[in-house]
Amino acid sequence: MRLLVLLMLAICVSFSSAATTLAQQTQRIISLSPHTTEMAYAAGLGDKLIAASTYSDYPPAAKKLERVANYRGLKMERILALKPDLILAWQGGNPSRELARLQQLGMKIIYSNPKTLTDIPKTLEQLSQYADYPQVALQAAAAFNQQLQQLKTANLNKSKVRYFYQLGTTPLMTVADSSWPSQIFHFCGGENIFANSRVAYPQVNQEHVIVGQPQVIFSPQPIKTTLQLWAPWQQQLAAVKQHHIYQLNANWLSRPTPRTLLAIKQVCSLLNQVRDDH
Structure with missing residues (x-):
């Protein structure tokens, strides 16, 4: 011994x-x-x-x-x-x-x-x-793990919410589940309407989005800019009709760093708002 x-x-x-x-x-x-x-x-x-x-x-x-x-x-x-x-x-x-x-x-x-x-x-x-x-670094890693576990517990058994994450307008692009931001959405119970795309950042069109019927639309762009694109489709898209269009902090969401915890808190909170309205 x-x-x-x-x-x-x-x-x-x-x-x-x-x-x-x-x-x-x-x-x-x-x-x-x-x-x-x-x-x-x-x-x-x-x-x-x-x-x-x-x-x-x-x-x-x-x-x-x-x-x-x-x-x-x-x-x-x-x-x-x-x-x-x-x-x-x-x-x-x-x-x-x-x-x-x-x-x-x-x-x-x-x-x-x-x-x-x-x-x-x-x-x-x-x-x-x-x-x-x-x-x-070791303390930062431990703190991240602890907060991540707390957020995981707080978001267990949440109902799925169909979302569309819009990147730009010309061309209109989004993310598949193989891309980094999808980790955050999935953690919070988001269901990507383009989850199974063959490429990480697919180019799509408005018709594709309408077929996917997202309950919420996220974008790093200002809400006003996003709304201008989708306002004509208000009757076809519940996300537009129910004002579920939100701007996300692009740096929190796209950079895999300790600030990812802020992205998780932001996305989870907004998805909870959508759930509350259904």
């Missing part, structure tokens, strides 16, 4: 030593997407960030970082010149060819590709090993 205890202590000391070494070796971090920037700050790595992507605007300190990436691609020469110890990349969002090139040149890259809500605390735990104070 004593031997087992000593062995466990040795493993813990070894792990702690390895984590400390990683933290000491990682002093210059570049983030290539808004959500990885936000995650870095949440994990206590904000003081090590030296550059980020366009639209990395949270927390406010992120706005002061140099921009080395946007929707067009990466500023390769500038990234190399900054000599980062670690790059945080969005798998599927950042160009794979340029990321592969950075790896070939010896850059260390952590890829973020969240599929489920529980991937958020897992990512925080992963990032903790690069922080000088790993407890910041």
Whole structure:
């Protein structure tokens, strides 16, 4: 028994030593997407960030970082010149060819590709090993898990509500269940009328939406803008007739970060309003 205890202590000391070494070796971090920037700050790595992507605007300190990436691609020469110890990349969002090139040149890259809500605390735990104070990330992960469980309990056995999540108007687009935002809607009891689309972000038309008969329409756009598109279909769509058109906070909803909890609270509350009206 004593031997087992000593062995466990040795493993813990070894792990702690390895984590400390990683933290000491990682002093210059570049983030290539808004959500990885936000995650870095949440994990206590904000003081090590030296550059980020366009639209990395949270927390406010992120706005002061140099921009080395946007929707067009990466500023390769500038990234190399900054000599980062670690790059945080969005798998599927950042160009794979340029990321592969950075790896070939010896850059260390952590890829973020969240599929489920529980991937958020897992990512925080992963990032903790690069922080000088790993407890910041570990406490954030624990707090997220606790609040997520509380929200899950509060939303158990809720009736399904058919929804349409509108992205833009020209073209009219939405999300399938394979996309990130659908995680939040599903958590709250939402039933996507385009759940089974073959692509993550399908292009649709108004007739498709009418056939789907959503009980509520969500959009990151102002309600007035969304209503202008659907007002002519008031008699055909219950969501319009019953004024169930709502604007959502796009950053809370689309970025897999601790603020996803705010998106869950917002969506669940609005779906409850729809339920109360039926």
